[in-house]
Amino acid sequence: MNKNLLLLFSMFLLVVLVGPVYAQTSPGHVVINEVDINPPGDDSASINEWVELYNPTDSEINLGGWEIASTTVLKKTMTILAGTTIQPGEFLTYSYQSVWFTDSNESVELRDENGIVIDKTPLLSDLANDFTSWQRFYDGYDLDGSGDWKFVTSTAGSSNGKLVETQESESISVIVSSEKPSYLFGDVAVISGSVSKEVNPVQPEFLPELIMVRIIGPNFDKTVSLYPDLNLNYETTLSLHQVLGIDEGNYDVSVSYGGASTDTSFFVGTEIIQQAEIIDGSFNITTDKLQYLPGQTVSITGTASEIIPFEGMKFTITDSGGVSISDGNLFPTDGKFSVSLFLTTVNPQYGTYEILAKYSDKSTSATFEVLEDIKEDVPLSLWTDKEVYGVGDIVNISGRLNNLWVDSLDLEIIQTKSLSLSGSESGQSNSGSVLKILDLVRLDGDSKFEYSFTIPNSDTRLGDYLINVHQDVGSVTKIIKVVENPETYVLNTEPLMITTNKLTYDFNLDNNLVINGQILDVVTRSSYETPVVKIIISTEDGSPLEIIGLPEGGKRLSTGGISVGYEFTAIPEAGGTFSVSSDLNRLLFSEGTYVIKAQYQDLIATTSFHIIDLLDIADPSIQASLDKSVYGLGEKVTITGLLGVPTIDSRGITVTVFKPSGDTNTSGIFVNTGGFFTWEWTTPAYEKTAIVGNDRSTSPSNFGLYKIHLANSNQDTDLYFKVSPNPESDELVVPSFTVSTSKSLYKAGEKLVVEGTILPRAQGSEGLVVPERVLVQIMDGTFPFKKIFESNVYPDLDTFESSFELPITLFSEGNYKVKAIYEGKHIEHIFGVANDFIFGIDDPVSLLVSTDKAEYYPGDVVIITGKPNKLIYLEAYDVGVIQKSDSEITCGSFICGTNMGPITSILPSPSGSFVHEFTIPDSTSSIGSYEVSVDANFETKYVQFNVIENMSPVKLNTIVEKENRIADKTISILTEEKTFDSSFISPRVLSGSLITPTMGEESDVNLKVSSESGICIIGSDADCLVRESTRKPGQIYDIVDVDGMNFNVRYSGPDVRLEKFSILPESSTEFLPNSNWNVEVIKDDQVSRFYYKVTFKTLE
16 A cells, blocks of 8 residues: 555656756857867967857847957967957857967857856867867757767858748748758768658548658759658758769758748858958968878968958978979969869879968968878778767768779678567567668779668667678678767777666666677677677675575465576677666565676676665655755745655654755654655745945845755755745756866976865754865876875865875876765866976986966066976076167177066976066056076076057947846836946847746737837737748848838747847947837736846947
8 A cells, every 4th residue: 555655656746846848059148159179280380270159149249358268278368359249140250379279178268358258168179180170060059068069070150050940830840950051062961850740641642741852952953752750850861963963052952841841051062161260460371181192182272361462472382302393473362372283193202291381471381291092901991980870870881992993892781680689688679670781882993982871760770780891802891880879889998898777776667677798809600609698697795696486386485585596698799799688576686786797708797786675665764855946035945755664753854944144944844654744934035135244244145055954863864955036047056076176287396286066064953063074185097096195175165175296206197086085975087297307318408498478568477487308406596587678789699688677596396397477567668578587507598578568458338238027018118328437328229038937828928019109010910010020031130110210120929938029220320219119018817027128339
């Protein structure tokens, strides 16, 4: 009876807690849309790296004073020029300095003029050094995760792809997108999308509705019909070969289904055009590839930020032997210099070629490699574009016949899963058939071939695939894997590996234990032998499982058990994958830890798993949950829970609420005989008035993190919730146990700073709580992970910090590990150390000196660092700074000038390094050239820097006024010229949003926007100027005439949960009139919230 009640209660909780989740795919701010941190060429020799910004909002945004910064190692920051604006839907691409970003583990930040982070990329790595870049899946696509980004061919200054949705015909919607916005000839265009629901077949044919995809381009018109799959998705492809009638130009794709339609487009050509904003004064030259073979053509392109009339670009190309093979003088076409070079096949010169170019007073260079076309010493070579795929992916196969030429080769692709295993054994459904493809591949004139196929989008197609290409001249085989999550799948490098589908199983939720494994080198099968994998499950101490068996006759269970080995046999697939499963039977398993041992030939691997029983009636623990995690002021907090094995002594539960102020509330709960209990509490009704004391301290707030402690005589548990002024948009974040370092990479000799967070113990009535210390250990990053340093630190509330010196004699170059232990839990973090000191060689000792920047402003601080290249004993460094004199007298190799203060003597650190800070006087007389001299007895080094005039930043010229959460039905919005900070500002844009929180009520709550003269601008009435969504192919605004003035009106359309609009003058030089705009919310008693903002611009 109790078990049935428990199951019923669990189902009730599941129904209550499961709710809709909504993701914001288009943010309301400018985003970093695309980044190329490692473009083609040498990043240190030219300015190639770039960042693309995109404005997904409805408004023009002023970017003046905003910053784009690298954040990991280099920390270089570019400030956008004052007066720069980005229009709605516009792309802006920026380059800055050479080596702006690192190629590995780089994150790029976008900050506004106040230094607030507006957008930030995840950690990115790009080692390709080609035309691929990191970009969002669609323009502005933002779910705040690394899954928002893809690594594909760059589309600088243009779209990454559009996600267009049009809803028509009784709420049926169609979505379509192109995999890329532009393709090269020979590519395959992938067009995919989904429909909102399946259209039922109609009489008399009873045929399912078809999705019609029409592709129209230059002298091209093709229609494809297809059905949606079980997940309502669809996909089709188009081979972009010129022999198939594909010409260069734009191709429009329109999709219709069930009366609804949508469209997208893509471009096909001979090159993917990259547009970039070039910083003033730059001159670059690039090649279309980095490596070439003899017989290929090198395409060379030069760009300059300023084109000088009648001025040509002089260039010289030298081969790897330094011999000039081409030169000339080029004049620009459409702002670019272009030339091609054919690489001869007659006695070709292999190696690195250099291009030297000069334009006016600027010069640059680029390199490319010519490689020998080396064929493998095998009859046949075979490659695939990836090793691991997912269902629905396209597998691209290529290969070569190395020493002969034939017309064609036989191709065989076989899914290698064993049909002798049932679906339950593998943990997957089995359709009873494997995928098998038999085909021919045609060889080109160079004996190369290509082939591609699509893996069907079905779980039955997971597993290994054997690809074999053969003919009388030879045979070659390759194995690929198809897995559920190819992005996170890590290829096995162990000889034998086994895993389970879960680490912990619950008797009440899990029925099957699935064991998966991988053999790195599978023994070739013969007709007489099939090597198998032997799998044994035992208890944690190695004892065999005890099976409770039936006595003879099978009438009842025996009271004793039989200890036997629980064994399986698995047959590996051709790629080495194997899988078996077992029922989690209570007659065989109980709560505890179990060990799995797998043996294949002489290889052995082990793993473990745990079994628990959360609804075990013998479990005395308190299980409780809140109805939600974030509340507003005056809201009711409800806890429901279950107490296992309630006894007379334990049926009373004490509830203590810990507030952000440190105050507590204590009450009690009585548990019924079934173990169920509920508890309610109301959050504070109002926020505390902030009182500032003489010591500038303020009174505590009612907003913040709350903790509820539930305890009886046997057990206790904690729950957390948050009280917020904006509970609908806020989320609960509970401090957890974390550890990190202030930098990911340190130099030997620097100070390592370890930082972390903990979940602090609450202050109760038992007296002062002394926090437990956090044990911090610094360990070698390679086996056997030797401990180097250790410290114990007391946390400061919920944070802790510790620092360590990194002596150059102890920390060689490589990775190291930080391990933190707190209250029995331990976590780890990896950091790197770079050590460029020279040990044990005969190179002469030299002094390394540098400043943190090359240019400064008056009042800035110059940071001077230095060290010897070898670890030697030094008593002191003598550091001096000289400002260059205006005198024309030369002083040899030294700067003539005035010493800026006395010579400073600095003691070196234990590693021999030093840091000296010099403050530049804050006056115009400080502008000029400077030289730093550092004397280390054995050598004196000089380094120069410049002080330039600091231009005053332009004042902000955009002001936004907004009102939130208006529940009224009628709202009057006044737009008029104002004075702000001694400047006149005038209204430019009026924007509004209406939110209907309750699903299903959106069609009963709508907006009506009218001018002061009574003209209905937006609404569902017949006389309103805009009655439906303004987003149509090729446009986002409707232009309307109101009282003799043209306005751009953007409207989402009615009957949606988030109804949005914006109104601004059509002319970019005009402003909104001084007027009242009347907004009416058409509704009965439904709940709604209206938000609006007025954007003002500074009048010149």
